[in-house]
Amino acid sequence: MLSLDALAIALAIEGTLIAIALGGLVGLRMWLIVRARQVEAGVAALEPLLHRWLIDDVPVDAIVRALRGLPAHVAFRSVARLTTPYLTFERQQRLAPRLRHEPWVQRLLAGHDSLFWWRRFDAARLLSIVGDPADAPMVAALLADTRPAVRLVAIDAAARLGGALVDLELSTLPFRQDAVQQYQFAALARHPGAVVAALIPRLTPLEPPAQLVAWIDAAAFLAHPDVLWRVRDLALHPDAVVRLHVARALRRHAEPETVPVLLRLLGDDDWRVRAQAARALGALRAVSAAAPLSAAVRDRAWWVRYRAALALAQIGGEARAHLVTVAGGDDPLARDMAALVSGLSPAAVVEMSEV
Amino acid sequence: MADALQHSAWFVRAVHAADLGILWYMLLVNSFFALLLVLAAPQLFAHWRFGSEDVLARSLTSSAVPRVSILVPAHNEAVTIVESLRALLTLQYPYFEVILVNDGSSDDTLARLIAAYDLYQVPPAVMRRLRTERVKAYYRSRTWTKLLVVDKHNGGKADSLNVGLDAARFPYVLACDADTLIEPDALLRLARPFLFDQKIAAVGGTIRVVNACTVREGRVVDARVDHRWLSGIQTVEYLRAFLFGRLGWNLLGGNLIISGAFGLFRRDFLTEILGYATSTVTEDFELIVRLQRHLREQASPAKVVFIPDPVAWTEVPTSVAVLGRQRERWHRGLISTMVAHRHVLFNPKYGATGLIAMPYFLFAELLAPVVEAAGLVITVLCTIAGVLSTRFAVAFFVAAYLFGTLLSLAAILMEEVSFHRYRRPSDTARLLWFAFIEPFGFRQLTIWFRLKAFWRYVQGYHSWGRMKREGFGATPPPVSPAPAAPPSR
Numbered sequence: 003m004l005s006l007d008a009l010a011i012a013l014a015i016e017g018t019l020i021a022i023a024l025g026g027l028v029g030l031r032m033w034l035i036v037r038a039r040q041v042e043a044g045v046a047a048l049e050p051l052l053h054r055w056l057i058d059d060v061p062v063d064a065i066v067r068a069l070r071g072l073p074a075h076v077a078f079r080s081v082a083r084l085t086t087p088y089l090t091f092e093r094q095q096r097l098a099p100r101l102r103h104e105p106w107v108q109r110l111l112a113g114h115d116s117l118f119w120w121r122r123f124d125a126a127r128l129l130s131i132v133g134d135p136a137d138a139p140m141v142a143a144l145l146a147d148t149r150p151a152v153r154l155v156a157i158d159a160a161a162r163l164g165g166a167l168v169d170l171e172l173s174t175l176p177f178r179q180d181a182v183q184q185y186q187f188a189a190l191a192r193h194p195g196a197v198v199a200a201l202i203p204r205l206t207p208l209e210p211p212a213q214l215v216a217w218i219d220a221a222a223f224l225a226h227p228d229v230l231w232r233v234r235d236l237a238l239h240p241d242a243v244v245r246l247h248v249a250r251a252l253r254r255h256a257e258p259e260t261v262p263v264l265l266r267l268l269g270d271d272d273w274r275v276r277a278q279a280a281r282a283l284g285a286l287r288a289v290s291a292a293a294p295l296s297a298a299v300r301d302r303a304w305w306v307r308y309r310a311a312l313a314l315a316q317i318g319g320e321a322r323a324h325l326v327t328v329a330g331g332d333d334p335l336a337r338d339m340a341a342l343v344s345g346l347s348p349a350a351v352v353e354m355s356e357v
Numbered sequence: 358m359a360d361a362l363q364h365s366a367w368f369v370r371a372v373h374a375a376d377l378g379i380l381w382y383m384l385l386v387n388s389f390f391a392l393l394l395v396l397a398a399p400q401l402f403a404h405w406r407f408g409s410e411d412v413l414a415r416s417l418t419s420s421a422v423p424r425v426s427i428l429v430p431a432h433n434e435a436v437t438i439v440e441s442l443r444a445l446l447t448l449q450y451p452y453f454e455v456i457l458v459n460d461g462s463s464d465d466t467l468a469r470l471i472a473a474y475d476l477y478q479v480p481p482a483v484m485r486r487l488r489t490e491r492v493k494a495y496y497r498s499r500t501w502t503k504l505l506v507v508d509k510h511n512g513g514k515a516d517s518l519n520v521g522l523d524a525a526r527f528p529y530v531l532a533c534d535a536d537t538l539i540e541p542d543a544l545l546r547l548a549r550p551f552l553f554d555q556k557i558a559a560v561g562g563t564i565r566v567v568n569a570c571t572v573r574e575g576r577v578v579d580a581r582v583d584h585r586w587l588s589g590i591q592t593v594e595y596l597r598a599f600l601f602g603r604l605g606w607n608l609l610g611g612n613l614i615i616s617g618a619f620g621l622f623r624r625d626f627l628t629e630i631l632g633y634a635t636s637t638v639t640e641d642f643e644l645i646v647r648l649q650r651h652l653r654e655q656a657s658p659a660k661v662v663f664i665p666d667p668v669a670w671t672e673v674p675t676s677v678a679v680l681g682r683q684r685e686r687w688h689r690g691l692i693s694t695m696v697a698h699r700h701v702l703f704n705p706k707y708g709a710t711g712l713i714a715m716p717y718f719l720f721a722e723l724l725a726p727v728v729e730a731a732g733l734v735i736t737v738l739c740t741i742a743g744v745l746s747t748r749f750a751v752a753f754f755v756a757a758y759l760f761g762t763l764l765s766l767a768a769i770l771m772e773e774v775s776f777h778r779y780r781r782p783s784d785t786a787r788l789l790w791f792a793f794i795e796p797f798g799f800r801q802l803t804i805w806f807r808l809k810a811f812w813r814y815v816q817g818y819h820s821w822g823r824m825k826r827e828g829f830g831a832t833p834p835p836v837s838p839a840p841a842a843p844p845s846r
Binding site: 006009010013016019024026027030031034120150151154179181182184185223304341342345346347349350352357 | 406481499526748752
């Protein structure tokens with residue numbers, strides 16, 4: 003049974019812990035306030051210099067000197083906070099080599115293999131600002147980090163450095179869950195030059211379909227003409243899922259040659275391909291597709307009818323007249339769908355066509 | 358009578374046995390709370406770092422964040438609905454829609470919505486998969502294309518969420534209450550685990566108490582701690598429950614609660630388990646238990662996690678009667694869910710959920726009021742019988758009191774050094790004051806309310822009880838007569 007002595011010990015421990023908690027409340031708060039003020043002061047000192055550098059009013063050395071005068075953590079936080087909103091990729095490329103060998107940068111980058119994840123996180127973030135090609139092994143190690151947040155920040159660094167690192171990261175994307183895949187690709191695509199170069203050779207029918215669809219989605223996200231041309235060439239792929247992704251991606255490819263490809267996909271055997279082709283034709287405002295789309299409103303699949311009707315509403319003008327005709331026609335399914343979409347406001351049509 | 362009790366061998370043996378049981382119970386439960394606290398601290402630090410301004414700002418600029426359908430069930434919410442809906446529609450998030458489900462309100466909730474958001478009736482472009490009460494009409498807004506309002510016959514909150522789930526177009530759904538104010542960047546923060554980790558089924562965020570806060574345009578612009586004891590103590594209680602209670606469970610692998618007022622889910626998982634159960638009064642708890650079961654049965658590695666930095670604000674009861682109805686309902690829901698999923702308990706097939714989380718909820722939550730009440734009764738009986746060691750009893754109560762206070766202080770400390778929402782020192786002082794006085798009165802009240810839940814459960818009572826809302830301090834806009842809905846074709 004619990005004795006009075008044991009309770010007395012428990013009371014003493016609890017009392018001590020309460021005193022520590024109260025002391026910690028005051029002490030930690032004050033420490034955080036001091037650190038936050040330091041960072042604010044650093045940002046306030048750096049911001050006008052960055053503005054002046056952007057209009058070439060001061061040399062880059064002024065920024066380097068200002069940062070050198072700050073404590074390492076303040077210099078890092080200030081740079082991290084200001085580079086994303088203020089500096090273009092080209093400006094960052096000019097600033098990076100001047101900062102890379104600064105003592106405070108060296109000290110923070112030494113944390114890239116630390117046992118503490120937050121040091122690796124900071125090193126990865128800093129590499130996304132100041133990394134150079136010699137840092138590739140460090141970035142590759144951070145890309146394989148056990149902490150997803152560290153990996154994500156390292157992707158930024160990989161995109162900055164390009165080359166083999168981008169290729170390495172692209173090769174892992176198909177094996178990630180959709181949301182992760184899209185987000186990580188978006189991080190890579192902040193520096194599209196390297197990504198386009200790495201993506202083009204992958205857009206070939208020789209790639210396994212499961213991976214090919216990930217590259218096609220990436221191409222759609224990038225919306226770069228060079229990669230979308232390659233996507234268009236995959237429209238005759240034997241795998242229906244690949245054709246489905248091609249149809250979806252081509253809505254971002256506003257070229258006259260795209261419409262005939264999409265019209266062909268509108269007649270595909272697989273209803274999912276037909277639905278996505280209809281959606282893409284609407285997104286491209288393909289006036290010439292009005293007649294085939296109004297035929298697609300009579301499709302046996304609900305989604306094809308829905309997408310085709312939305313596409314006609316989205317194209318507007320003569321296409322909307324087609325929709326009105328279908329709404330008064332004798333096919334009950336087509337008539338219902340046309341009536342449903344005709345009831346939507348223009349804004350709702352745009353929004354519903356988007357998803 | 359005292360003499361008779363004192364000399365009764367069975368009484369003394371029974372008291373000893375009960376004493377021993379209660380002491381071991383307190384020791385085990387308190388040790389578990391301490392473990393949760395230890396597990397929560399490093400995670401809180403991690404989320405605080407991830408949620409830093411720079412990382413979050415970069416997420417916001419990404420067009421690759423997952424698309425989210427926000428489901429808002431509303432029943433007789435005319436006082437706050439326009440303001441809280443506006444706050445939802447202006448969230449900082451690139452892609453989302455809001456589906457408000459009017460659950461057969463008998464007040465002018467729908468009329469206010471039609472007037473404030475210029476709603477017009479649209480045909481039902483929805484593929485129905487779940488069985489629900491009949492939907493009367495779907496409305497879209499001329500001013501907010503992100504908004505869909507569904508008007509349906511009354512079927513309860515779970516039924517409304519299921520209607521919203523059917524109408525949702527996006528792969529992720531956020532379930533929130535109509536009287537909940539979500540912070541502008543909270544959705545972005547809540548989506549973070551889905552972007553970082555492949556294996557996430559659902560994410561819960563923090564709920565805080567809005568009662569004394571200044572609210573403008575559906576936003577908390579000045580976070581305050583209420584000076585009134587009931588809502589002040591609940592402010593501390595919420596901090597404790599969210600900042601280390603749920604955070605600690607992340608590492609134990611069996612998070613069983615995501616507040617119905619604020620949780621983000623993968624829609625495919627919710628439709629696989631046929632949405633919310635309409636037979637319970639705590640549909641959020643029941644949903645997560647069922648989801649955890651489903652994930653384990655499917656051998657899915659997906660997890661249910663809690664993160665502390667996304668914040669939503671909610672009104673808490675300010676009268677003992679309303680608090681009583683709320684706590685009684687929560688506990689009744691806990692009992693019915695535990696009974697319904699009893700075969701998960703101690704079942705190794707369900708991993709941490711069966712071996713850690715469910716036993717914890719049985720012993721530390723469901724039975725807690727019974728044990729605490731038994732402790733109080735035994736103390737009274739022993740005092741009457743004259744067998745109470747006063748020094749021991751006082752030392753024990755002080756130890757229990759200090760431990761409870763220590764947990765509250767730890768939660769306040771975690772809040773202060775990480776997110777620091779309450780800026781004024783006077784608010785911190787109030788939090789500390791309420792942490793110290795919580796065990797006097799409030800705790801005993803909640804024990805009584807939770808004990809009543811057992812009785813109501815046995816009686817087969819299935820009501821939510823009426824919740825009175827005060828609103829967010831702003832006068833609702835005047836409502837003009839609802840315009841006639843345009844024909845749907």
